[in-house]
Amino acid sequence: MKAEPIWALHRLRLGRGVKATWETWKSSGALLMGLYLGVAALIGLVSVWQTGRVPQDAPDATVLAGLAAAWWGSAVLVRRPVLALNTGDALLLRTPLRPWQVWLAPWLVQVGPVVLAGVALGVLLWVWWPTWWTAALGLPLGLLGWKLGQALWSDARTVGDHATQRRLRPLFLVPLIGALHPALLPVALLGGVLGLGWLWWTFWQADVPARVVLHAQVEALRRGAIQLGLPAPDIGTDGTRPARRWTLALRGSGVFQASVWRSSLHLLRRPGLLLLAVPVGLLMVVLSPTFGAGLDPMTLRAMPGLFSPALAALLVTLGPILPQTLPLSGWGQRLARVLPAGVVLGGLLGLGTLGAAALGWAPASLVGAALLMPGVALSLLAWLGQAGPASLSSDGKLRYAAATAPALLTVLLGGWLAPAGLLLLGGLALLLPGSA
Secondary structure, three states, X not given: OOOHHHHHHHHHHHHHHHHHHHHHHHHHOHHHHHHHHHHHHHHHHHHHHHHHOOOOOOOOHHHHHHHHHHHHHHHHHOOOOOOOOOHHHHHHOOOOOOHHHHHHHHHHHHHHHHHHHHHHHHHHHHHHOHHHHHHHHHHHHHHHHHHHHHHHHHHHXXXXXXXXXXXXXXXXXXXXXXXXXXXXXXXXXXHHHHHHHHHHHHHOOOOOOHHHHHHHHHHHHHHHHHHOOOOOOXXXXXXXXXXXXXXXXXXXXXXXXXXXXXXXXXXXXXXXXXXXXXXXXXXXXXXHHHHOOOOOHHHHHHHHHHHHHHHHHHHHHOOOOOOOOOXXXXXXXXXXXXXXXXXHHHHHHHHHHHHHXXXXXXXXXXXXXXXXXXXXXXXXXXXXXXXXXXXXXXXXHHHHHHHHHHHHHHHHHOOOHHHHHHHHHHHXXXXXXXXX
């Protein structure tokens, strides 16, 4: 089958896509705003180039060659398919066309922006430091070879083609030729890219395995959801849910246990915030002077303001609102939403303040307050009726208010009265009727 019709189809689809994107940008005003920001960035770059450019010697050829080889070798670490396959391209794979003729269009869509970015960065690097011309020439070639190596290694591993994997490994070492002389680095990268391209063309001369098509379709579904602002499907490359060997086992049965489990899953979706809890616990040490000698009123009022924004950022881990039809009382629903995040964040904040207490920077009573403060703040937030983690200003104000109350109470009471006061405040927030 001739390839002219497929190229005409690709040109038509590309032209329509470019036209639709252009109309969207033009009607939304993004084009003029992007032009304005681009000109401003260009003026800023030229100003910095004229005033702050420091001459730099050419980098060592051995270092550049080693970095390029390591960069290409990192392609074997890819865990998801590099290429995404839409419905139209999947149908074209059923025609007598060569597979590479069909795969070339999604491949160019995937690699084109990367190569263009490499060219722009290379030009900027060459203008900034002319002695770095070898790195500037090799940057787009290195990015192109990296994408080729990723796609080849991923597809070969999917189908179990060990012969292609064995041919790939020597090609990843081709950039090391550039260690002999700086001018050889772009030449070596160009040779490596040609070798990778020939290997990719050879790999897609035969029939397309069904597993590769399935993985690429799943990746297209995942990327489409991300582009639309939807949560990415929690599925593996083959469309099935991955095994969760690291999650907690649900103990017991019943409505309350299931609600706690749902809030736990919501907490586990935000591991980055959990990592921030320990530094927030260290920040809580700024409250420790109020446990000792008295401070002036202005300093005393400023203490909660330093800590509350950091604690408020962690309160998005509050579990989602439960259906009102569940046979749970109001305080039971709030407890199910608060319990997982309160226990985990309290332990992490306590870990941060424990280190400060061990060094003598904070009293032991502050550790007890740190253990209780996240749970109290989450209980107040659930009582106030926040609908869940969002970016609305009202939600931000509610989170800040819920974080400020326990911080202010800790400052005002001080000593071992602070944990007792936090327990009382948290209990009232759970037991009193609220809006959620």
